[in-house]
Amino acid sequence: MPLIEALPKLISWAIPLIVLAVIILPQAIRILREYERGVIFRLGKLLGAKGPGLIFLIPIVDRMVRMDLRVVTISVEKQEVMTRDNVPVTVDAVVYFRVIDPQAAVVKVENFLKATSLMSQTTLRSVLGQAPLDDLLSQRESINLKLQEIIDRQTEPWGVKVTAVEVKDVALPDTMKRAMAKQAEAERERRA
Structure with missing residues (x-):
């Protein structure tokens, strides 16, 4: 009970x-x-x-x-860049990075994704603006490495490690394409 x-x-x-x-x-x-x-x-x-x-x-x-902590891929939007030899080109790139220090990524920067994206855009414009058009077309690997080193150095305090940067597309203006085609044709005729 x-x-x-x-x-x-x-x-x-x-x-x-x-x-x-x-x-x-x-x-x-x-x-x-x-x-x-x-x-x-x-x-x-x-x-x-x-x-x-x-x-x-x-x-x-x-x-x-x-x-x-996995690798993140961001696409750097197309932007017009003036090369060192004053040729306007439109370029876009892809940046691969990952967070290696979660504390820094939260505390030292408000939004590490946006900050890395904007840093990539400005660095892309700066580095490609220092290169002549021939280097931009023929030495893409060395330009990619230079971009990676610079962006990685700048994002390191935020706990972000840039693993790769790839310049995807370099678009020349139509007038430049025609001039290059004429030059290549003249070169072939001269050899023949």
Whole structure:
């Protein structure tokens, strides 16, 4: 009989505890995959990066920013560049990078994706503007390496490692294409 009398009291405690566990537990536990890290802040102060695996947080007190460590590909939009020998060309490129320091990527720059993209655009314009058209067409590998080194050096403080930069397309103006075709034809006729 005493068990039956204690049952309503037990239920009155058990229901709020179950509801509390159902609400708080999902906020307190996070699972990070092998390629993810969680940058933890406690009351706004950086605690550090954790993961992969099971991460426990204090609800309301802790905040976690999830970071993906896999290689990210961004396409640098087409832009018109004036080469060193004053030839206007339209170029676009692809930049491959990954986060190597999740803490720096969260704390030292507001948006590392946007910052890396904008840095790539300005560096592309700057480096290609220093090269003559012949180098741009014939020495693309060395230009790609130079772009990678410069962008990597500039993004390193943000915890970002640039693994490759590829200039995809160099589009010449139509007048330049016609002039080059005439020059090539004249060269062939001279040899014959």
